[in-house]
Amino acid sequence: MKKVLVLFAHPKFEKSRANNVLVNYIKDKEGVTFHDLYEEYPDFHIDVPFEKKLLAEHDVIIWHHPMYWYSCPPLLKQWIDMVLEFNWAYGPEGKALSSKICLNTITTGGNKELYCTQGTNSYTITEFLRPFEQTANLCLMHYQKPFTVMGTYKLSDEDLKIYGENYSMLIDQLQSKEAIVTT
Amino acid sequence: MTGSLLFDAIVFLLGAIICVSIAKRLGLSSVLGYLIAGVLIGPYVLGFIGEEGEDILHFAEFGVVVMLFLIGLEIEPKNFWNMRKSIAGMGGLQVAGSMILSYLFFILLNFDWKVALVISMAVALSSTAIAMQTIDEKGLMETTFGNSAFSILLFQDIIVIFMLGAIPLLSNSDSEAAIDSHEASGNLLDGLPMGYQTLAIILSVVLIIGAGQYLIVPMLRRVAKTGVRELLFASALLIVFSISYLMEYVGLSPALGAFLGGVVLSSSEYKHELESNLEPFKNLLLGLFFIAVGASINFVVIAKIPLTIGGILLAVILIKALILFSTGKVFKLKLDQNLLLTFSLAQIGEFAFVLLSFAFQLNILDQEQMDIMLVITALTMSITPIISIINERFILPKIGTKESIKRPMDHIAKSQNVILVGFGHFGSTVGRFLRSHGIEATILDQDSNRVDVLRKMGFEVYYGDATRLELLEAAGIAQAKILICAIDNPPVTLEITKLVKEKYPHVELMIRAQNRNDAYELLNMGFENIYRESLDTSLSLAKDVLSKLGFRKYTLNRQVQNFIKYDETSLRRLAAEPKGNEDYIFKVRKELEEQERLLEEDFKRGIVEYDNHWDSESIREVLKDQQNNNSSSTN
Numbered sequence: 001m002k003k004v005l006v007l008f009a010h011p012k013f014e015k016s017r018a019n020n021v022l023v024n025y026i027k028d029k030e031g032v033t034f035h036d037l038y039e040e041y042p043d044f045h046i047d048v049p050f051e052k053k054l055l056a057e058h059d060v061i062i063w064h065h066p067m068y069w070y071s072c073p074p075l076l077k078q079w080i081d082m083v084l085e086f087n088w089a090y091g092p093e094g095k096a097l098s099s100k101i102c103l104n105t106i107t108t109g110g111n112k113e114l115y116c117t118q119g120t121n122s123y124t125i126t127e128f129l130r131p132f133e134q135t136a137n138l139c140l141m142h143y144q145k146p147f148t149v150m151g152t153y154k155l156s157d158e159d160l161k162i163y164g165e166n167y168s169m170l171i172d173q174l175q176s177k178e179a180i181v182t183t
Numbered sequence: 184m185t186g187s188l189l190f191d192a193i194v195f196l197l198g199a200i201i202c203v204s205i206a207k208r209l210g211l212s213s214v215l216g217y218l219i220a221g222v223l224i225g226p227y228v229l230g231f232i233g234e235e236g237e238d239i240l241h242f243a244e245f246g247v248v249v250m251l252f253l254i255g256l257e258i259e260p261k262n263f264w265n266m267r268k269s270i271a272g273m274g275g276l277q278v279a280g281s282m283i284l285s286y287l288f289f290i291l292l293n294f295d296w297k298v299a300l301v302i303s304m305a306v307a308l309s310s311t312a313i314a315m316q317t318i319d320e321k322g323l324m325e326t327t328f329g330n331s332a333f334s335i336l337l338f339q340d341i342i343v344i345f346m347l348g349a350i351p352l353l354s355n356s357d358s359e360a361a362i363d364s365h366e367a368s369g370n371l372l373d374g375l376p377m378g379y380q381t382l383a384i385i386l387s388v389v390l391i392i393g394a395g396q397y398l399i400v401p402m403l404r405r406v407a408k409t410g411v412r413e414l415l416f417a418s419a420l421l422i423v424f425s426i427s428y429l430m431e432y433v434g435l436s437p438a439l440g441a442f443l444g445g446v447v448l449s450s451s452e453y454k455h456e457l458e459s460n461l462e463p464f465k466n467l468l469l470g471l472f473f474i475a476v477g478a479s480i481n482f483v484v485i486a487k488i489p490l491t492i493g494g495i496l497l498a499v500i501l502i503k504a505l506i507l508f509s510t511g512k513v514f515k516l517k518l519d520q521n522l523l524l525t526f527s528l529a530q531i532g533e534f535a536f537v538l539l540s541f542a543f544q545l546n547i548l549d550q551e552q553m554d555i556m557l558v559i560t561a562l563t564m565s566i567t568p569i570i571s572i573i574n575e576r577f578i579l580p581k582i583g584t585k586e587s588i589k590r591p592m593d594h595i596a597k598s599q600n601v602i603l604v605g606f607g608h609f610g611s612t613v614g615r616f617l618r619s620h621g622i623e624a625t626i627l628d629q630d631s632n633r634v635d636v637l638r639k640m641g642f643e644v645y646y647g648d649a650t651r652l653e654l655l656e657a658a659g660i661a662q663a664k665i666l667i668c669a670i671d672n673p674p675v676t677l678e679i680t681k682l683v684k685e686k687y688p689h690v691e692l693m694i695r696a697q698n699r700n701d702a703y704e705l706l707n708m709g710f711e712n713i714y715r716e717s718l719d720t721s722l723s724l725a726k727d728v729l730s731k732l733g734f735r736k737y738t739l740n741r742q743v744q745n746f747i748k749y750d751e752t753s754l755r756r757l758a759a760e761p762k763g764n765e766d767y768i769f770k771v772r773k774e775l776e777e778q779e780r781l782l783e784e785d786f787k788r789g790i791v792e793y794d795n796h797w798d799s800e801s802i803r804e805v806l807k808d809q810q811n812n813n814s815s816s817t818n
Contacts, residue, residue, distance in 0.1 A: 038737035
């Protein structure tokens with residue numbers, strides 16, 4: 001069974017209904033390490049060696065965060081800047097993350113219609129996540145399609161429950177996958 | 184002359200105060216003021232002091248001794264060793280050159296060779312008192328000129344011992360005179376053979392060094408523990424007196440002994456405390472010394488043979504200046520520095536009084552020769568400040584490098600840009616953090632036990648009371664950028680900060696305050712950087728409490744920052760408000776009222792709901808409505 005690391009980054013977790021549900025479905029699962037960055041590093045002082053050790057121990061890395069200004073909250077960016085070191089995560093000697101699975105779990109306030117060529121935001125979520133995709137590529141990881149929960153303000157408790165179950169199922173799948181087919 | 188001691192003292196003090204303040208008003212050095220005061224109250228003008236002039240001179244030489252002790256304190260043995268080349272090189276060259284030239288000059292004047300030799304010895308020496316006082320007053324100690332002058336003067340202070348040793352060899356082997364000198368100087372060693380003399384000299388030097396390490400420092404520690412400040416002053420005097428006495432007893436220069444004592448104590452934690460204790464004392468004694476020099480100018484001798492005196496005076500100054508200038512050239516001093524050196528050391532020094540009267544006792548000099556030379560010595564000293572003024576006002580501006588060239592100090596304990604007062608729990612945290620960033624603050628603390636421990640751990644800590652300007656000055660406040668006041672006694676904090684703000688407005692003050700009320704007072708006095716010791720810690724505790732109660736750490740972290748910001752603004756706002764009658768009895772109640780008022784304000788303003796970015800209810804509502812409208816319109 002593959003081990004899953006959920007790098008959760010939400011500055012206002014206590015106020016997020018959708019994320020509370022999602023996290024409750026997956027945080028205690030077997031083989032899942034739920035790592036709450038804003039709780040761990042309230043002062044943005046990231047313990048890089050510890051983070052590298054965590055990454056090494058896991059096969060699946062999930063960047064779980066709300067969409068803030070078409071990107072992630074600042075602490076996750078800080079995490080990327082600090083932890084993914086040259087010649088460790090990338091560069092000629094940088095093989096530490098190679099062939100790990102990587103994906104984003106995204107929540108957005110706006111619904112799906114806003115994220116398309118006709119919508120206010122002009123681009124799709126996948127397009128906005130290109131920097132993450134390329135980061136994963138550079139680190140020789142296998143980047144998967146994001147898990148998205150959109151229009152969170154409008155979702156009923158029942159809707160959210162379904163999303164939670166789906167998130168849990170996705171993690172089951174990722175854990176049982178033998179190998180990832182690269183395209 | 185009434186003969187009353189009090190009357191004499193009044194004459195001296197009044198003369199000094201009037202003349203020095205006039206001199207200072209005119210932008211002249213204080214030395215000149217003292218000298219003029221001496222001339223005025225001396226036997227030839229107002230006649231307040233007559234024959235006692237010489238006794239006073241003898242007593243006032245103690246000022247020179249104290250000064251050398253203080254100079255010694257500034258020099259750590261290591262630095263002294265580093266300076267050995269410039270001391271021996273420049274000093275040796277200067278003394279040798281001056282002696283040869285003046286010897287030839289006095290031979291030309293048909294003096295006996297022995298007389299010429301003794302006089303040339305006297306001429307070679309410059310006045311440490313005058314030169315150092317001027318250098319200090321102008322703050323030039325750290326310049327190349329200051330260093331060079333210092334090296335030369337130090338060499339002279341050492342060489343004078345050998346001169347005093349050599350003069351008896353020139354004596355006309357008149358047994359009566361030898362007995363006279365014995366009676367007069369009362370040295371222990373005069374009757375002893377040469378070998379024993381040398382041994383006694385070496386022994387006394389060893390004694391001073393040993394006593395410094397094993398007797399004086401432990402004594403100072405004990406005295407410091409009593410907390411009685413005047414005992415430290417008494418100890419400082421005791422040290423200087425004892426060393427001088429010992430040196431005089433074995434026939435060495437007391438000034439050199441005091442210097443040596445200073446060097447021995449320079450690495451102790453009491454360095455700055457001793458300095459600040461003796462500094463005012465030194466200045467007064469030196470003032471007395473200058474007055475005595477002024478008073479001892481014998482105008483009768485001058486009136487008798489004005490041309491001879493004038494001629495010799497001019498020749499002596501020219502010879503000294505020429506040699507000093509050449510020495511400066513050999514050691515590659517820049518022109519401006521070299522001119523400063525040349526003109527500030529071109530006088531004959533106080534040791535000449537000693538050498539000449541010693542030679543007179545041994546019948547080498549006759550009365551007339553001694554009188555002439557004493558007058559010339561006093562005159563060269565008096566002229567020096569005037570020559571310096573001419574040099575600074577008219578010559579140096581012409582060569583265009585008026586600014587003295589600073590170079591990194593290499594022989595005086597480094598004064599830091601940061602001074603940290605108080606190394607208790609608060610100050611030590613600050614100091615350690617600064618140190619870990621390569622900033623070594625000069626630390627002042629008043630707990631002698633703590634000072635001991637810290638020095639053992641390698642911190643540069645000095646014992647002393649920082650409310651005293653002299654101690655702050657000794658710690659280098661004049662060059663400091665920042666003074667951190669980390670002591671836990673608000674009245675003392677106020678005293679220090681007031682003092683520094685007034686005397687050294689360029690120094691940035693970072694002040695520890697105990698609570699809001701301290702902070703109010705400091706703010707109202709115009710201080711800006713105020714750190715309430717309890718603010719961060721108490722919030723950090725409150726933060727952890729809330730975290731244990733299940734609040735998110737990141738949110739709490741931001742709230743703490745918000746709270747500090749909010750509280751600082753409110754502090755500044757409230758400080759400006761009138762506090763009313765601050766009677767002690769009402770203080771507690773007032774504080775409670777204040778707290779109540781603050782809490783109420785916090786509650787009204789709702790700082791905990793301050794941080795409303797993303798996911799706030801308001802945005803949520805707006806978006807919900809918008810989306811509902813969208814979907815209803817598309818449907």
